[in-house]
Amino acid sequence: MMESTELVRVFTVERKNGMSILTKQFQDALSKIEPEKDADHAADAHAEVRDVLHDDADLMEWGLHSVLIGSYRREVSIRRVKDVDVFCELPNLPADHDPQDLLDKFASLLAVEYGDRVAKNDRSVKVDFPDFDMHVDVVPARCADDDWEIPDRDGGWEKTHPVRFSELSTARNQAHNKKYVPVVKLLRQTRRALRGDVKPGGFFVEVAAYHAFEGIPNADSDACPSSTAEYYTVALETMAPILRDHADNFARLMNPAIPDQDLHVRATQQELDAIADAWEQAAVDARVALKSTNDQDAAQTFKRLLGQNSDGDDVFEVPVAVSAGHRSLPSGESPTFG
Amino acid sequence: MTRTLTLTAAVWRTLRDAATRALPREIGGLLLGYFTELGPHVVEARVVPDPRATRIRYQRDAALAERILDSSIRADSTGLVGYLGEWHTHPLPIGPSTTDINASGRLAKVGGHDIALLVLATGSRGWIGHALNLDPAGNMETLRVHVEGTGNDG
Numbered sequence: 024m025m026e027s028t029e030l031v032r033v034f035t036v037e038r039k040n041g042m043s044i045l046t047k048q049f050q051d052a053l054s055k056i057e058p059e060k061d062a063d064h065a066a067d068a069h070a071e072v073r074d075v076l077h078d079d080a081d082l083m084e085w086g087l088h089s090v091l092i093g094s095y096r097r098e099v100s101i102r103r104v105k106d107v108d109v110f111c112e113l114p115n116l117p118a119d120h121d122p123q124d125l126l127d128k129f130a131s132l133l134a135v136e137y138g139d140r141v142a143k144n145d146r147s148v149k150v151d152f153p154d155f156d157m158h159v160d161v162v163p164a165r166c167a168d169d170d171w172e173i174p175d176r177d178g179g180w181e182k183t184h185p186v187r188f189s190e191l192s193t194a195r196n197q198a199h200n201k202k203y204v205p206v207v208k209l210l211r212q213t214r215r216a217l218r219g220d221v222k223p224g225g226f227f228v229e230v231a232a233y234h235a236f237e238g239i240p241n242a243d244s245d246a247c248p249s250s251t252a253e254y255y256t257v258a259l260e261t262m263a264p265i266l267r268d269h270a271d272n273f274a275r276l277m278n279p280a281i282p283d284q285d286l287h288v289r290a291t292q293q294e295l296d297a298i299a300d301a302w303e304q305a306a307v308d309a310r311v312a313l314k315s316t317n318d319q320d321a322a323q324t325f326k327r328l329l330g331q332n333s334d335g336d337d338v339f340e341v342p343v344a345v346s347a348g349h350r351s352l353p354s355g356e357s358p359t360f361g
Numbered sequence: 362m363t364r365t366l367t368l369t370a371a372v373w374r375t376l377r378d379a380a381t382r383a384l385p386r387e388i389g390g391l392l393l394g395y396f397t398e399l400g401p402h403v404v405e406a407r408v409v410p411d412p413r414a415t416r417i418r419y420q421r422d423a424a425l426a427e428r429i430l431d432s433s434i435r436a437d438s439t440g441l442v443g444y445l446g447e448w449h450t451h452p453l454p455i456g457p458s459t460t461d462i463n464a465s466g467r468l469a470k471v472g473g474h475d476i477a478l479l480v481l482a483t484g485s486r487g488w489i490g491h492a493l494n495l496d497p498a499g500n501m502e503t504l505r506v507h508v509e510g511t512g513n514d515g
Contacts (some may be wrong), residue, residue, distance in 0.1 A: 353472020
């Protein structure tokens with residue numbers, strides 16, 4: 024076997040300020056959670072739905088303008104994208120139009136094209152796209168001053184402004200030297216790794232991350248995190264008390280797009296406690312990994328925190344330990360082969 | 362688990378082209394690279410010419426090989442590239458010979474470390490790689506030959 028004791032032990036990873044930053048491994052991790060073809064499917068599905076809706080005279084008279092919203096629009100979606108939201112702005116909708124009647128109209132129009140692939144929900148109309156293994160949630164919205172209103176679960180209207188959250192996210196990303204978007208993807212993947220299909224979902228984590236980034240030194244500051252690994256760790260640490268405060272009902276998460284509006288979170292108290300617990304532990308573990316002098320140990324921690332993607336592949340790969348080849352020939356002889 | 366001698370695709374092309382150009386004679390040289398948990402990882406294969414090579418004999422010149430190794434180490438910015446072992450060709454469909462094994466075993470013993478031996482032998486589908494690992498204690502181990510990025514073994 025190899026006489027490794029004679030060799031200089033070298034790892035093909037980088038260290039910065041004494042931290043285990045594993046640059047290539049984080050880059051590869053981001054590639055492994057990219058939506059890839061899901062992004063094309065989302066655009067195709069949106070185009071199809073838009074074409075169907077734009078054939079209706081009423082909707083056109085009400086000024087229909089449909090846009091993709093949600094994590095896909097904010098570029099923080101991770102593989103796999105199972106649902107896409109299409110926001111249908113109707114600036115000229117009569118003020119007295121009943122929201123449930125509006126949903127019925129959308130459902131009827133879409134059913135002509137898609138038949139039983141259409142289902143009316145409380146606040147949207149869902150259209151299945153089985154070929155893409157994806158569904159589209161069509162959300163009608165009326166104008167309300169500077170905001171929009173969508174049907175709520177009680178038969179009324181509820182304020183929202185999903186496009187504004189996209190704009191806010193873009194601004195946050197710029198302020199953090201384009202690190203916000205990739206780190207949010209990693210955080211969403213961490214939620215998936217730690218909590219699976221249990222609520223709260225990725226949007227909850229994204230909103231918590233949005234608020235947490237407010238407190239993280241940005242690109243204008245010398246204290247700005249200097250690597251994806253450090254950003255990820257600092258984000259986990261900054262989010263942990265936010266999730267705890269939300270679980271304890273001490274300070275509820277707010278909707279970034281609508282001032283003074285609580286974020287709607289579909290999760291039980293037990294689930295909120297569980298994700299707060301998981302996040303606190305993840306923050307501690309990530310900090311230990313970041314400070315570790317052993318890149319293999321650090322990578323094992325990040326591997327656990329990022330879990331597997333929808334293909335069942337580990338998102339974060341532990342780098343292979345390597346040792347250098349010999350610096351001289353084994354002997355001064357000229358060996359003969361035959 | 363069988364350990365692997367991994368070659369980059371560029372290295373495999375270099376070896377194959379050099380082997381073909383030298384026909385009907387043997388040719389050989391040095392395997393350079395680093396070690397991973399899987400086995401030796403070759404990132405550079407250098408030819409050490411032998412003007413007296415025949416169809417059944419190749420001698421790797423020590424002085425010339427030392428200069429070639431030094432130049433590769435100087436040119437490497439990673440600090441990882443170094444000597445891994447020896448390679449040569451067989452213009453016949455025959456893997457490592459007793460002469461090859463004895464010569465490599467001696468290098469391992471004198472050097473006090475493992476030696477990778479790669480023999481490129483002609484076959485019906487072109488050149489085929491056969492690899493062994495020899496250690497200072499006289500043990501011999503067959504290595505799987507893998508060409509990176511192709512999904513194929515050499």
